[in-house]
Amino acid sequence: MKDSLVLLSRILAHPDSRCWFLAWNPAGTLLASCGGDRSVRIWGREVDEEDEYECVSVLNSHTQDVKHVVWHPSQELLASASYDDTVKLYREEEDDWVCCATLEGHESTVWSLAFDPSGQRLASCSDDRTVRVWRQYLPGNEQGVACSGSEASWKCVCTLSGFHSRTIYDVAWCQLTGALATACGDDAIRVFEEDPGSDPQQPTFSLTAHVPQAHSQDVNCVAWNPKERGLLASCSDDGELAFWKYQPSEGI
Numbered sequence: 001m002k003d004s005l006v007l008l009s010r011i012l013a014h015p016d017s018r019c020w021f022l023a024w025n026p027a028g029t030l031l032a033s034c035g036g037d038r039s040v041r042i043w044g045r046e047v048d049e050e051d052e053y054e055c056v057s058v059l060n061s062h063t064q065d066v067k068h069v070v071w072h073p074s075q076e077l078l079a080s081a082s083y084d085d086t087v088k089l090y091r092e093e094e095d096d097w098v099c100c101a102t103l104e105g106h107e108s109t110v111w112s113l114a115f116d117p118s119g120q121r122l123a124s125c126s127d128d129r130t131v132r133v134w135r136q137y138l139p140g141n142e143q144g145v146a147c148s149g150s151e152a153s154w155k156c157v158c159t160l161s162g163f164h165s166r167t168i169y170d171v172a173w174c175q176l177t178g179a180l181a182t183a184c185g186d187d188a189i190r191v192f193e194e195d196p197g198s199d200p201q202q203p204t205f206s207l208t209a210h211v212p213q214a215h216s217q218d219v220n221c222v223a224w225n226p227k228e229r230g231l232l233a234s235c236s237d238d239g240e241l242a243f244w245k246y247q248p249s250e251g252i
């Protein structure tokens with residue numbers, strides 16, 4: 001069994017701190033990491049060294065631990081979540097990566113992030129017990145949202161509040177159905193659906209599934225299957241994995 005997994009290389013990614021999370025970009029050419037040193041680091045293969053990776057950029061935009069990173073589904077755009085209550089967005093500029101946006105609004109630690117299938121919206125969840133949905137606006141947009149030069153702006157268009165009684169540790173946006181799932185410190189799993197016909201600029205979401213005691217302790221993570229519609233997995237401080245089949249009621 002041990003021989004089935006061969007170590008290719010090992011890197012001291014975030015010296016003197018924890019490395020909290022990793023994410024590959026959609027093309028599989030870049031790896032983002034984040035850690036307790038308040039940094040986001042981007043890694044790429046070394047030239048002529050297939051199994052060796054080097055740090056191509058260190059991003060020190062956050063002021064506290066960085067808990068989560070996620071890539072845009074189709075663009076070279078990276079988002080990060082932090083203890084400093086903010087979300088940061090990064091893009092490549094010439095030969096380096098730069099912070100191109102800061103999303104402020106949460107009142108406590110931002111734990112996790114998820115892009116919707118189109119990549120035009122980003123969901124964030126927080127210790128403040130809310131989920132915020134941010135929408136991208138390009139320069140010259142019809143809605144008149146101000147942009148800085150050629151940079152896109154991100155605006156919070158929806159806040160889901162009053163549904164969770166404790167910290168929301170994770171949020172997952174289903175790439176097949178558009179359903180939004182959350183993992184919460186109240187031991188529950190919830191699923192939300194965007195209301196049919198709601199204004200894209202001010203969308204509304206309804207709670208369509210709620211399992212109060214999905215686990216016996218904090219639920220830490222939820223993940224939708226990318227190929228099988230409605231298949232959701234969750235994990236918890238209780239050490240268990242749980243698998244769920246989401247089937248919204250008719251009329252939702």
